[in-house]
Structures are given as C-alpha cells and as structure tokens.
Amino acid sequence: MIWFIAEDCAYYQDLDSLQSQHNLDKIISLPSEADIATHLGGKVGFIAPFYPPKHIRSLFVIKSLPNKFGVLTTQEQHAGVPESKALETRLGLSVINSPFTLADVGGAQTLKDFTRELLIAESKGFRAKGVFLVGVPGTGKTFFPKCFAGETKRLLIQLNLTLIMEAQEPIDKLNSVFEYLTNRHEQHPDERFVLLIDEIEKMIGNAEAVEKRMLGRLLTVLNDMHTPAAEYKFDAIFFATANNLNSILDNNPELLRRGRFDELFFISLPSxxxxxxxxxxxxxxxxxxxxxxxxxxxxxxxxxxxxxxxxxxxxxxxxxxxxxxxxxxxxxxxxxxxxxxxxxxxxxxxxxxxxxxxxxxxxxxxxxxxxxxxxxxxx
Structure with a gap:
C-alpha cells in the first residue's frame, strides 16, 4: 500500500492520473481511521497532507509528492504567497528572505573575505558546515548571517531552540525540520539555506535532560553535515551566535571544537x-x-x-x-x-x-x- 504525502491541491484534483501511474485500484483522499481500517491490505493508495498513524506507519510505502511550484503549492502560487511565508508555515519557524547584503555591513572585512572565499570554494564543490560568531553584544552577530543570506541568495531559517523546546516532542520537532529540508533537497537539489541558531548559550548548562538531548542532537547533525555519515542531506550552512562565552567554556567546550564549525569568529568593537x-x-x-x-x-x-x-x-x-x-x-x-x-x-x-x-x-x-x-x- 502507498501513502502519498501531498500539500498541493493539484494532486487531489487529478486522482485518476495518480492511480493509473501507480497501478492502484483506488486512491482515498484525506482518509479517516475507518477508511484505513476498511482498506488495509488492498491495492489501495491513500493521499493526505499528513503521515499515517505511527502504529501502522510501517505498513505503507510513503511517497512525498513535490509541490508544483517549488516551495509553493498550486493554491499558494495562485494566491501570491511569498516563498519565505510558505516555508515558515511548513516549519513553524521564522523564515526570512533577507533584503540585506554585505554592502549593508560596515567594516567586518574578515567576514567579507570569508564569504568571498567560501563562494569560490562552493563553486568548486566545497560545502561548509557552519560558522560560529561570538563577541560583544550589539556588534552585528545576528545581522551578519542575514546579510550573508541576502548576498548568497539563500532563505534564512531561524532555528529558534527556545520555540522548539515548547513543542510537545522537541526532538521530533527538530528532526522534522531536517527531514523536511532533506525531502525538499531530493526534489530541488539547487535550493540552499542559512540556518541561524541565535544565542546558542541559552541551551548550555541547563539541568533539564531534554535540553541536553536537544543540544546533543543538534551537535550530532552539525558534526555529520556534508559527510557520508550524514543522516540528513540538504544544502545549508549553520550560523550560531553567542553573547556569553563563559557558560559555553564552562559547560560545553566541545561546542567550539575545530571541525564542528568551519570557522570561529570573535566580533569585537569596531576600529x-x-x-x-x-x-x-x-x-x-x-x-x-x-x-x-x-x-x-x-x-x-x-x-x-x-x-x-x-x-x-x-x-x-x-x-x-x-x-x-x-x-x-x-x-x-x-x-x-x-x-x-x-x-x-x-x-x-x-x-x-x-x-x-x-x-x-x-x-x-x-x-x-x-x-x-x-x-x-x-x-
């Protein structure tokens, strides 16, 4: 049995074509639990914008259907919804199509040189994992990733760990973000993103077990990015910022281990x-x-x-x-x-x-x- 994940209304308007393509007797859209129970075991497909129930998920071949207009569904395209807003709705996180570029940054020549070198390296196949920005509050640690995103034509996703922690299952929520980006990369391999983790020290040194697991999960994903061991495969560069370096050095110095981030920058007062x-x-x-x-x-x-x-x-x-x-x-x-x-x-x-x-x-x-x-x- 096949379970199609589809957000685009175009698929629901042409079920016959989908049925013929996959040689199915029937496709049931937006199935209820009763529909699923009645047709289990048959040559039947189900289509919905959500996954099947967890306890029977293993019974299905799950196939995600791409939206007809990239990030946008047909209905969003017709309504004139911006890509950033569509992605924001799917992830439940803030997404920015940044209007800023490096021309909006005063000074910071070291960061500008790094960006220039990175773009050259990327054109030759290199993929960066992440950049860590620490320093005096108010020196542009959060602003620079927005300028980088605008300069490199990437959507910026604010990976707000505090907001994710409010989810019923925080680790599942974090995983769902990476799963979504992986699925999108399979359908649209040229898409690139910036993932911004602002004030990451807020997750450091807390006693709650779930926060420690969250940080550990995040570091595992970051460590394996763009390697054969990577669980998730999508084109993104992480930016992490911190104001309080002491809490990181005291509680999780491994966060600053070389190799986890491509570069570690200290943004001091300007000349x-x-x-x-x-x-x-x-x-x-x-x-x-x-x-x-x-x-x-x-x-x-x-x-x-x-x-x-x-x-x-x-x-x-x-x-x-x-x-x-x-x-x-x-x-x-x-x-x-x-x-x-x-x-x-x-x-x-x-x-x-x-x-x-x-x-x-x-x-x-x-x-x-x-x-x-x-x-x-x-x-």
Whole structure:
C-alpha cells in the first residue's frame, strides 16, 4: 500500500492520473481511521497532507509528492504567497528572505573575505558546515548571517531552540525540520539555506535532560553535515551566535571544537575607521548625513565620543560604540530632526551623553569576554 504525502491541491484534483501511474485500484483522499481500517491490505493508495498513524506507519510505502511550484503549492502560487511565508508555515519557524547584503555591513572585512572565499570554494564543490560568531553584544552577530543570506541568495531559517523546546516532542520537532529540508533537497537539489541558531548559550548548562538531548542532537547533525555519515542531506550552512562565552567554556567546550564549525569568529568593537563606515551607512539611510556635516563633521563627532568614554575603553585601537549603539545614535539624531526641524550641536552632545556604551554599562562582563578573544579569528 502507498501513502502519498501531498500539500498541493493539484494532486487531489487529478486522482485518476495518480492511480493509473501507480497501478492502484483506488486512491482515498484525506482518509479517516475507518477508511484505513476498511482498506488495509488492498491495492489501495491513500493521499493526505499528513503521515499515517505511527502504529501502522510501517505498513505503507510513503511517497512525498513535490509541490508544483517549488516551495509553493498550486493554491499558494495562485494566491501570491511569498516563498519565505510558505516555508515558515511548513516549519513553524521564522523564515526570512533577507533584503540585506554585505554592502549593508560596515567594516567586518574578515567576514567579507570569508564569504568571498567560501563562494569560490562552493563553486568548486566545497560545502561548509557552519560558522560560529561570538563577541560583544550589539556588534552585528545576528545581522551578519542575514546579510550573508541576502548576498548568497539563500532563505534564512531561524532555528529558534527556545520555540522548539515548547513543542510537545522537541526532538521530533527538530528532526522534522531536517527531514523536511532533506525531502525538499531530493526534489530541488539547487535550493540552499542559512540556518541561524541565535544565542546558542541559552541551551548550555541547563539541568533539564531534554535540553541536553536537544543540544546533543543538534551537535550530532552539525558534526555529520556534508559527510557520508550524514543522516540528513540538504544544502545549508549553520550560523550560531553567542553573547556569553563563559557558560559555553564552562559547560560545553566541545561546542567550539575545530571541525564542528568551519570557522570561529570573535566580533569585537569596531576600529575607528570601521565605526566611521557604519555611521555613514546609517546617516545616509536616515537622510541626515549632509545636514549633520554642516553642524559638526563626522570625524569631530567620533572624536567627541572617544573622549567621552576613553577611560572606559581598555582597547585604544577600538571605538567605544558597537554597531547597534551607532545605529541608535544616528536614529536619535534623526528623531531630533523630526521634532525640531534641524540638528544642532546641543543635540549631538546630548546624544553622546545619552547613548552610554555597553563597555561602560557592563564593563566587567565585557572585559572578561574580551580577554578570551584570542581563541577566535578576530573581526
């Protein structure tokens, strides 16, 4: 007996063709338990958008039927549903068709070089497993994977472990994501994805057995990706981010073992040159760059910020603000422009006082994190 898994309405509208193709006497769509019991053992097929009951699943040959329009079903295609939203519905996870590219990243030349080299290697058959990004909060650890996804034309799937843990069977839920991507890869081998595990340290060091099994399962899948031992076969690169490196080193140092991730990056505070580039990106986006320059040059603004927080910065080669703080700074100036119709020197100086960098507000933790940066490739 055959059990067809089909989400596309086109198959249900042409059961005769499917029946003839597989030499079946009958195909029953959306079968009830009574339908299944009545026809067990016959030359009958069943079709539904779900799997047969677990206790009799082994009795069927299960065949997944591809959607007629790639990720999209016929009904989704006609309704104009975006691919990202369709995939989001199937996985129960956030999926992003990122509008960002590497042009939206200020500085971070090490990451940009890695991306360029990776694309060359992929064109010659190489497949990366994953990238680990750790560092100061607000430096773009989550933003970079979105830019990478947009640059490389991949959909980004946010593998939210906290959300998965809320499922009735978390391990089954995690497995179902990888199973779905494997099935899609068989039907559409050119599809590529980014799987983002944000703040992975939230799964580290917890006493609950299910969380330990979840982490172990994830590491097993990651370790075997793109090898002959791989349980799941799909084209994706994992990005994992972490703010709290200490909990990982204390509880699960094996997470950072070389070979599990292709590269480990530490994203530190930006250099003054990088910070200037980030400022220019946001000031241009907010359309206040030219007006601001007439009040105070950008170089002068950077100097004012450095002087204000010099005593809090233990690395004189780095700028005190993270990328997120620079964005907040620029948005505050844009707010003043909206409210008062202009930006003046008092607005700039007041913003410097208001935007207190994390190296000051969380000095002890940041200094402890910076002391471990030699373990990684610096960005």
């Amino acid at each position: 003054v040159e990088m910070a200037k580039g980030v400022f220019e990106i946001y000031l241009s986006k907010l359309k206040i760059k030219d007006e601001l320059e007439q009040v105070m040059t950008l170089d002068n603004i950077l100097t004012q910020i450095e002087q204000a927080y010099q005593k809090d910065n233990n690395d004189p080669d780095k700028f005190p603000y993270t990328s997120a703080e620079i964005e907040t700074f620029c948005k505050k100036l844009a707010f003043y422009k909206l409210v008062y119709g202009e930006i003046n020197i008092d607005h700039i100086l007041n913003t410097i006082r208001l935007i207190i960098p994390i190296i000051k507000s969380a000095q002890e933790g940041i200094n402890r994190m910076l002391a471990q940066k030699e373990l990684f490739l610096l960005v």
